[in-house]
Amino acid sequence: MKVIIAGCGRVGALLAVRLGLDGHELSVIDQNPDVFRRLGQGFGGTTHRGKSFDRATMIDAGIEHADAFVAVTSGDNSNVVAALAAREAFRVPRVIARIYEPRRAEIYRRLGVVSVSSVAWAVNEVRSLLHPDRLTQETSFGDGEVRLISALVPPRLDGRPVDHLARHGVVVPLAIVRSGASRIAAPGTLLASGDTLYLAVSTEAFESVQEMLAP
Amino acid sequence: MNVLVVGGGKLGANLAVLLRAAGHSPTVIEQRPDRIALLAEECSGITIVEGDGCEPVVLEEAHIARADVVAAVTGDDEDNLVVCLLARRHYNVPRTAARINEPRNEWLFTERFGVDETVSSTRMMADLLTSEVEEQ
Numbered sequence: 170m171k172v173i174i175a176g177c178g179r180v181g182a183l184l185a186v187r188l189g190l191d192g193h194e195l196s197v198i199d200q201n202p203d204v205f206r207r208l209g210q211g212f213g214g215t216t217h218r219g220k221s222f223d224r225a226t227m228i229d230a231g232i233e234h235a236d237a238f239v240a241v242t243s244g245d246n247s248n249v250v251a252a253l254a255a256r257e258a259f260r261v262p263r264v265i266a267r268i269y270e271p272r273r274a275e276i277y278r279r280l281g282v283v284s285v286s287s288v289a290w291a292v293n294e295v296r297s298l299l300h301p302d303r304l305t306q307e308t309s310f311g312d313g314e315v316r317l318i319s320a321l322v323p324p325r326l327d328g329r330p331v332d333h334l335a336r337h338g339v340v341v342p343l344a345i346v347r348s349g350a351s352r353i354a355a356p357g358t359l360l361a362s363g364d365t366l367y368l369a370v371s372t373e374a375f376e377s378v379q380e381m382l383a384p
Numbered sequence: 385m386n387v388l389v390v391g392g393g394k395l396g397a398n399l400a401v402l403l404r405a406a407g408h409s410p411t412v413i414e415q416r417p418d419r420i421a422l423l424a425e426e427c428s429g430i431t432i433v434e435g436d437g438c439e440p441v442v443l444e445e446a447h448i449a450r451a452d453v454v455a456a457v458t459g460d461d462e463d464n465l466v467v468c469l470l471a472r473r474h475y476n477v478p479r480t481a482a483r484i485n486e487p488r489n490e491w492l493f494t495e496r497f498g499v500d501e502t503v504s505s506t507r508m509m510a511d512l513l514t515s516e517v518e519e520q
Contacts, residue, residue: 222462224491246438246462249469250492257496272440280473 171235173198173261175221175251176242180267180287182207184239189213196230199242221251227259237263245269252282271312286312304379307367316375317343319367320382327362331355334366334381339374343367388413388451388477390437390467391458392423395483399455400430411446413437438466440474448475457483457503465497472498 170193174181177199185208189195195214198221199205205216219226221242232238238255240248245268252266266282268274271289278284289312307317322345326333331342331354342354346365352358360366370378385408389396392414400410404427411431414420423432435442437458448454454471456464464482471477484493484504493499 222492223488225488244462246460246466250462250465250497253469253496254492258491270439273438276440276470276474280469 170194170237171196171231172237172239173227173230173232173235173255175199175238175240176248176267177201177204177207177216178241178243179207181239181241184241185214186212196235198226198230221247222254224254224258227251227255232259232261235259235261237261237265239265239267241267245273248284249277249282252284256281274312289313304375304382313372315369315371317367318370318378319365320378321384322360322362322364322366323382323384324362326360326382329360331358331360331366333360334368334378336374336377339371340378341369343369385409385452386447386450387411388443388446388448388454388471390443390454390456390464391483392416392419392432393457393459396455396457397423397427399457400427404430411451413442413446438463438470440470443467443470443475448477451475451477453477453479453481455481455483459485461485461489461492465492465499468498470498 172188172193173196174185175198177197185195185197189212196217197214198217198219200220202218217226217230221240232255238261240251242248248266248268252264255261256264264283266284268277268284268286269288271286274284274286304318304320307319309316334340334342344351344367345354345358347361387403387408387410389400389410389412392412396412400412403410411433412423413433414423415436420432420434433442433446448471454477456467458464461484468480468482471480479500480498481501482493482499484490484502487504487506493502
């Protein structure tokens with residue numbers, strides 16, 4: 170896959186190196202040529218000096234035949250502009266922008282700009298690390314607003330139907346693992362003490378789920 | 385007509401003054417404290433909103449949803465593009481106009497970013513000079 174990364178800061182440089190090791194063809198754009206040092210000597214891709222949304226620089230980096238374009242400069246606005254230009258003017262199939270400000274990220278997402286918000290992600294990550302208890306985070310979606318968590322079913326809930334834990338729109342029980350075998354947590358399925366239960370939980374319900382599943 | 389001017393530099397401030405004189409109601413968004421002080425002095429009768437005009441909260445404080453026209457006239461092309469994009473595609477503003485600072489960014493100022501009209505003083509001056517040369 171040919172990938173163009175605009176912005177050779179910490180994120181851009183590490184991403185370029187990792188994707189290069191994965192065997193992808195990389196081109197990195199930055200206004201400041203000094204930062205290309207971050208890529209290290211083994212970097213096999215190309216570097217291009219210029220603005221992330223400068224037409225000539227984008228073409229020089231090979232955007233006309235790129236499979237993906239990633240905008241990770243330090244400016245939210247230039248990332249949005251570069252990402253939209255890559256998608257709409259050059260029809261790059263996969264375009265991702267890093268947006269610091271979570272509220273903006275949400276708006277741009279609705280406008281079709283796929284974005285990652287490192288600020289929102291870090292906040293959600295720290296929040297979940299502050300509440301380790303018995304819930305294990307398996308994965309998180311988007312900026313971490315919805316998480317897939319697992320927990321051991323406490324004796325207190327033995328024999329209760331799994332729907333007892335569901336809350337409309339914020340908590341969805343997904344699967345139960347009992348003696349190594351999994352089953353869908355369909356309404357009416359009875360919990361047994363010691364089951365591992367998997368649930369999708371949105372941030373606002375996290376604490377109440379923690380209480381429900383407390384030992 | 386409600387006009388929201390984003391960017392209170394020389395262009396934005398004078399634009400607001402002219403619009404006001406023509407009987408319209410301009411609001412100016414500006415984030416630099418020294419410019420805000422100047423605006424308050426120079427432009428009586430014009431609403432000034434302090435903040436970053438690319439920020440939805442600030443645009444909402446300036447009642448962007450009620451604007452008939454948004455003019456994005458900051459000194460940064462990416463900011464002007466984002467203002468037009470948000471105005472048209474998020475707040476459904478019927479008409480937008482943008483300042484182009486660097487001619488090499490002209491290609492971006494299209495419907496793609498919700499831009500209806502553009503003003504590029506460099507381009508205008510260049511066209512004027514080249515047409516004069518051609519006429520001679």
